[in-house]
Amino acid sequence: MVLFLFRRLVVALLVCTAVLVFAFALTRLSGDLAISIAGPNATANDIEVVRKAYGLDRPLIEQFFDWVGRAAVGDFGQSYFYKEKVSKLIFDRVPITMTLGLVGLSIALVIALPLGVIAALNEGRLIDRAISLVALLGQALPSFWLGLMLMITLGLYLGWLPISGTGTWQHFVMPGLVLSFSAIPALMRLTRSGMIDAMSADYIRTARAKGLSRGSIILKHAARNAAMPVVSIAAVQLGFMLGGSIVIETVFALHGVGFLAWESISKNDFPTVQAVVLLLAIVYTLLTLLADLLNAVLDPRLRAS
Numbered sequence: 001m002v003l004f005l006f007r008r009l010v011v012a013l014l015v016c017t018a019v020l021v022f023a024f025a026l027t028r029l030s031g032d033l034a035i036s037i038a039g040p041n042a043t044a045n046d047i048e049v050v051r052k053a054y055g056l057d058r059p060l061i062e063q064f065f066d067w068v069g070r071a072a073v074g075d076f077g078q079s080y081f082y083k084e085k086v087s088k089l090i091f092d093r094v095p096i097t098m099t100l101g102l103v104g105l106s107i108a109l110v111i112a113l114p115l116g117v118i119a120a121l122n123e124g125r126l127i128d129r130a131i132s133l134v135a136l137l138g139q140a141l142p143s144f145w146l147g148l149m150l151m152i153t154l155g156l157y158l159g160w161l162p163i164s165g166t167g168t169w170q171h172f173v174m175p176g177l178v179l180s181f182s183a184i185p186a187l188m189r190l191t192r193s194g195m196i197d198a199m200s201a202d203y204i205r206t207a208r209a210k211g212l213s214r215g216s217i218i219l220k221h222a223a224r225n226a227a228m229p230v231v232s233i234a235a236v237q238l239g240f241m242l243g244g245s246i247v248i249e250t251v252f253a254l255h256g257v258g259f260l261a262w263e264s265i266s267k268n269d270f271p272t273v274q275a276v277v278l279l280l281a282i283v284y285t286l287l288t289l290l291a292d293l294l295n296a297v298l299d300p301r302l303r304a305s
Contacts, residue, residue, distance in 0.1 A: 008289050008292050008293070009289070012285045012286070012288070012289050015281070015285050016278075016281060016282055016285055019277065019278060019281035019282075020068060020071075020278060021064075023273075023274045023277040023278055023281075024063075024064050024067060024274060027270040027273060027274055034047050034048075034050045034051035034054070034056050067274070071275070071278065074087050075087065076090075076271055076272075076274070076275035077271040077275075078271065079264075079269050079271060079272050080267070080268070080269045080270065080271065080272075081263070081264065081267040081268075081269040081272070082269070082272075086271050086272050086275045087275070089260060089272060090257060090260070090272075090275060090276065090279060093255060093256045093257050093259075093260050094256075094257055094279075096166055096249075096254055096255065096256035096257075097242055097245055097249070097256035097257040097258055098242070099172055100172055100175055100176060100179060100241075100245055100248065100249070100254060100256060101179070101238055101241040101242045101245065102238075103172045103173070103175075103176030103179075104175075104176045104177075104178075104179030104180045104183065104241050105180070105183065105234065105237060105238045105241060106176075106180075107176055107177055107180035108180035108181075108183040108184045108187055108237065109187065109234065111180065111184055111188075112183070112184045112185075112187035112188040112191060113187065113188075113191050113230070115131050115134070115135075115188050115191075116131075116187065116188040116189070116190070116191025116192040116194075116195065117191060117192075117195055118131065119131040119132065119188070119192045120191070120192045120193075120194075120195030120196045120199065120226075121195070121199075123196055128192075131188065131192075134188075135184065135185040135188050135189060136185070138181045138182075138184045138185050139182075139185040141181060143178055143179070143181065143182060143247055143248060143251075144247050144251055146178050146181060147174075147175065147178045147247075147248060147251040147252065148251065150174050150177065150178060151163050151174070151251075151252075154174060155174065161173055161174045162174075163252070164252050164253035164254070166254055166255070171252075171254075174252065175248045175249070175251075175252040175254060178248055178251075179241050179245065179248050182237075182240070182241070183234075183237040183240070183241065186233055186237065187230060187233060187234065187237065190229045190230050190233050191226060191230055194226030194229055194230065195226045197226070198226045231291050231294045232288075232291045232292075234291070235287040235288055235290060235291035236284075236287070236288065236291070238287055239280075239283065239284035239287045239288070242257070242258075242280060242283055242284070245257075245258035246258035246259065246261055246262050249262075250262055257276055257279070257280070260272065260276060261273065261276045261277075264276065
């Protein structure tokens with residue numbers, strides 16, 4: 001188990017290092033940062049002053065290691081647009097994005113897992129085809145369109161839920177529901193295929209021969225083995241939700257990390273963009289590592305691999 005954990009930690013560290021390099025390189029490849037900061041009406045002298053003030057006249061390798069050193073202690077510099085510390089901007093908005101992601105994943109699991117199990121237990125029947133159609137529709141619907149439709153129906157016409165803001169838990173229900181639709185198809189298909197494979201395994205036939213009840217076989221034996229790929233994809237989907245919440249946060253006016261990233265990109269606020277990319281990559285990597293550890297707990301054979 002120690003060797004298994006060490007290998008996963010090394011991979012996670014390599015991924016975070018690669019993200020550090022790419023986040024820094026992409027902002028530099030987008031153009032001259034000094035010109036972006038100074039503005040379109042700045043003179044050559046103004047641009048040169050900005051370049052020296054922000055240390056952009058130094059060699060790129062020196063700028064990179066300076067940024068990495070400061071980022072390692074939580075100092076991501078100052079926002080060009082907000083004129084505040086980037087770490088404070090992100091810290092103030094992380095709870096909104098995390099809440100939205102967890103709500104979306106919870107809704108997705110509550111809907112996808114039972115439907116996947118039902119489809120597997122009725123393989124090839126009408127109910128299986130109907131559930132597969134629901135998964136296909138969920139994958140095809142654009143999230144921004146679905147969000148607008150829910151705002152019109154549930155918010156304006158019926159008045160059940162608030163349209164925008166973050167005042168109460170009710171504000172997260174509608175955007176969480178929209179966000180969950182991107183994860184439901186993958187979770188449902190994996191649950192279905194995992195249950196079908198598990199129910200045809202030899203140990204299930206042995207359990208039936210012993211006279212175990214159908215419910216006991218499904219819950220205690222088949223579901224545990226079918227859960228392993230679902231755990232992995234659930235962690236990945238949560239990472240996608242956190243990173244891809246920019247559209248949902250923009251539609252529902254939720255001022256989380258995704259909305260901050262959109263504002264920073266549109267305003268050429270590169271220190272904030274770099275910090276957001278790095279943060280989301282670290283969160284995604286940690287979620288993947290957690291999924292690997294949970295799978296190792298569920299299946300001891302993985303620890304020896």
